[in-house]
Amino acid sequence: MSDQFRLVIVGGGIAGLALATRLGNSLGRAGKLDITLVDKGFAHVWKPMLHCFAAGTARNENDRITFISHAAGHGFRFCYGEIAGLDRTNRRITLAPLVEQDDEDVILEERYLDYDALIFAIGSRANDFGTPGVEQHCIFLDNVVEANNFNERFRHALLQSYGRGTPLDIAIVGGGATGVQLAAELHKALEMGSLYNFTPQTPEMRVTLLEAGPRILPSFPEDVSEGARKQLEALKISVRTGAMVSGVDEKGFILKDGSRVDAQFRVWAAGVKAPDVTRVLDGLDCARGGQLVVKPNLQTTQDDRIFAVGDCSFITENPFPPTAQVARQEAHHLAKYLPDWILHQKPVPPFKFHNKGAIVALGSYNGWGAFADGKTFGGGALRGLSARLGHTALYRQHQIELYGVTRGLIACFTDWLDGFVRPPVRMD
Ligand SMILES: Cc1cc2nc3c(=O)[nH]c(=O)nc-3n(C[C@H](O)[C@H](O)[C@H](O)COP(=O)(O)OP(=O)(O)OC[C@H]3O[C@@H](n4cnc5c(N)ncnc54)[C@H](O)[C@@H]3O)c2cc1C
Structure with a gap:
């Protein structure tokens, strides 16, 4: 078994893929860090373009980045799966079984992935505020x-x-x-x-x-x-x-x-609300919209080995809007400071947002x-x-x-x- 530090990033959206790519290019390729990106899809798209795909004014074949090939070229691994649970004591996440939509055949059973540090970057969804129908x-x-x-x-x-x-x-x-x-x-x-x-x-x-x-x-x-x-x-x-x-x-x-x-x-x-799974993540604090509550340096309030970035995170003292700009800057912040935190145990400083x-x-x-x-x-x-x-x-x-x-x-x-x-x- 490898004794490399295992970093697992869940969510390959704007924040997660930028972070995996940057860390993969530096520490992953050099063999200093074992990085796994988990996503419930096979390809990344730039979410602010979704309305163009919906209208048909953009064709997403050209605008997709296939995770598996991107990972191979940038020093990290890709694992297809949807996070369904977390065990903080054993530092392990659970990936939901993959089930065929039509006949409910199980394609892949429930799986587990061990981590030394975990980053949540699972984005958000629209919020119906419980409106009936x-x-x-x-x-x-x-x-x-x-x-x-x-x-x-x-x-x-x-x-x-x-x-x-x-x-x-x-x-x-x-x-x-x-x-x-x-x-x-x-x-x-x-x-x-x-x-x-x-x-x-x-x-x-x-x-x-x-x-x-x-x-x-x-x-x-x-x-x-x-x-x-x-x-x-x-x-x-x-x-x-x-x-x-x-x-x-x-x-x-x-x-x-x-x-x-x-x-x-x-x-x-x-x-805007976070995906429902944040409510069942082994007691991690959630904000009203389900976002994971993080300290100003993006570490979750309950567990220093777990971070959250982008739309699924929430800094109580100073909440930022759920935008692509914030997600990218948070990813860049961790890409800059995580190497020292992992390799030399230096604390990650607070994130500063530069509103452009x-x-x-x-x-x-x-x-x-x-x-x-x-x-x-x-x-x-x-x-x-x-x-x-x-x-x-x-x-x-x-x-x-x-x-x-x-x-x-x-x-x-x-x-x-x-x-x-x-x-x-x-x-x-
Ligand atoms: C139509 C539309 C237009 C927008 N336009 C703009 C704009 O013009 N400017 C702007 O700044 N922002 C815009 N936004 C908001 C912007 O897209 C988000 O703020 C940004 O994408 C957040 O990045 P993120 O990395 O946090 O999450 P995302 O980019 O949403 O990525 C989340 C990733 O997590 C994965 N994931 C989710 N749940 C799980 C799970 N349980 N297990 C594994 N993987 C999971 C998803 O597959 C996805 O790849 C727009 C959003 C939409 C929907």
Whole structure:
């Protein structure tokens, strides 16, 4: 048996894969650390693109990073599996059995993985806050499987509308970046699809965005919220603020004031909570949304050998928003300080967040950005070109960080070439 220190990272999203790649490139390749990345999927995707996969305006074959081959090239191992339990005394995690979805045949039995240090990076999901009917009657957009499922249903619904000449009604709950960007992206998909003259008449798509608060994009300054609202309304997307959903049925949403918003397509993109498994992790402290409570240096409050980063973590003294930027910076922090903690028992210092602002892009229609000091940019005659380019640049930066410069640039070039070969919107 190897006497190398065993680091297990659970979750290969924005934080987990960046961390595994950085540590693998340094300590893993040098044989100083035994790193295993565990994920319940086989490939990594940049989550802020999920709404594009759902609308079909991006094709995720080009945007996936296959864990197993990436791990082999970057000094770590990949283990497919979904964490289901934790035994802190024996330093062991349990991976749930892998079961065939249709006939429930067991493909892989329950397995165990031993660790010397454990990092949780399992992200988050939308939060239905216990609203009746959401689970049964809404589509979620929290992972690539859900995004692909969304796209398939969207294409079928469009086909039906084209064939029958009837409108397609879509209602989205959540006026944050996900809901707002999704509404615009669906409009873009319909507009692009109509260029192919499938039928002489493009069907009407009626999108309603429901937000419980007084304005959409509440984490952005008011001028960005107002600009985004105007842009959505220009696209004939109905934006309803102060619209609190109290229930959902097979026909649509029921609002708190008793009125209804009926729609064939009901999307829940509001709120954030950690995956349910955090509640059964051998007594680790959880925040209200199930996030693992960590000290300012990202170590869990109950166990110094366990850390949590990204959306699934929560620093009580100073909570950070669940964004890609925070997830990446937390991963970089641990990549910098874990080697000394592991090899020389030096404490990990507190994490400091450097807020570089935020960007929101409404398809190719418009975009805005806000700096940390509240100054904004975007909109205007160039329809937010700088913000839209900034949004794309963030994804490319992530790709280059993971692939390395040469392969990262090749991936960008391949995507660009792909645009000459395939339609801009998924049709198959
Ligand atoms: C549609 C959409 C648009 C967004 N747009 C933006 C944006 O424009 N800007 C921005 O900053 N943020 C945006 N976000 C939020 C951003 O994507 C998240 O904050 C970020 O992905 C968090 O990174 P993470 O590493 O914590 O988790 P994730 O990137 O979600 O990764 C979690 C990983 O854990 C794995 N996992 C989960 N549960 C288990 C388990 N039980 N066992 C094993 N593996 C597991 C998952 O498969 C996944 O690979 C958006 C989110 C969505 C859904």
